[in-house]
Amino acid sequence: INLTWGKDKTHPKIVLVGKGVCFDSGGLSLKTSTGMLLMKKDMAGAAQVLGLARMIMAAELPVNLQVLIPAVENMVSGNSYKPGDVIKTYNGKTVEVVNTDAEGRLVLADALTLAVENEPELIIDFASLTGAANVALGNDIAALFSADDAIALQVAEIAKQQQDPICRLPLYQPYRSLLASKIADICNAATVPLAGAITAALFLQEFVTPGIPWLHFDAMAYNVADTPGKPEGGDAKGIRAMFHYLAARYNG
16 A cells, blocks of 8 residues: 655655554464454554554645555465565565564565655654564553664653653664574574564664664554553554654644
């Protein structure tokens, strides 16, 4: 899904990318039955960017907006991709599949490659990408990754003001070695059960041109129980903070 909006082509370009895995069975690396119960929510990133895009358009922010949503399902079938497959991505890099349940980053990789083609001044992606982020931060807090310290600090401060909890996690480059492959440029998941949210973010960073500011949000975006003002079900995590950052940046 490729949506564009903007009233003045001289305005700055920003791109929103949202993971749209409409259902995730885990593929041939099949999840347990309990692990699949909430997997209709694996399109949470797509829902988040659609919500943020609607806010940007309603506020008529002076930007040229592009929204990219790779919409897929990860199911078991006769033509399912397999552990051991080597996939060539849109930017030409090859990926060794070591886990078919690490599918979201594969579709996001191509969407991020497409995002950088028009040289935007900001790329923001949202994804319910890893269980590791949920384990580390729980249901309420979105994990934020960025190599741009200035923007990350501003977003984190605005998140506090908006009571939209965000926690920045590091793009710790030494962990890139955990994604090393002997037969491809990179593996789609770490070969050891460590730092899953960080290694997923490092995988995505491979597909973003250095120098283009990029923010990656890894959030469950789902309430598992009713709480005051937040019923069980899908919930925005991080987009209020992100909208107020964009409004301050582009509206002054």
